[in-house]
Amino acid sequence: MSEFEAVLRERVDTTYRQLTVARRVGLDYETEQQGALLEDLFELARQHGLDAASWVDVDTEIPRQGRA
Template sequence: MSEFGTTLRSQIEQRLAALVVALDAGHDHEVHLHGARIRDLLETAARHGVDTDGWVDPAVLDSAALTN
């Protein structure tokens, strides 16, 4: 994996960890923000041809979209 891909993956993992903490704490706004950032990072990866299969459980992102 390229350095760019590695950096993206690291950022996504950090946001996923923060999203889980926010979910557990019931902080809906933070959940939404972290979910949106993860989606942005995944879109950036896709634009640059970085394979992100298996990086993010779609159910986790779905749960972030459901909180508002």
């Protein structure tokens, strides 16, 4: 695993955990922010041939933009 992938995996994991917490406690703005950041990270991974969505337990509440 390259350093780029390792750092990206860490950022995806951290962002996903923050999104989960924000959603659980009802922080709508934070949920939107973390969801948007996660989508940006997914797109960055896709541009580098990586499937970041497979690194986390993606559920139906996370937008599926740009992913099958």
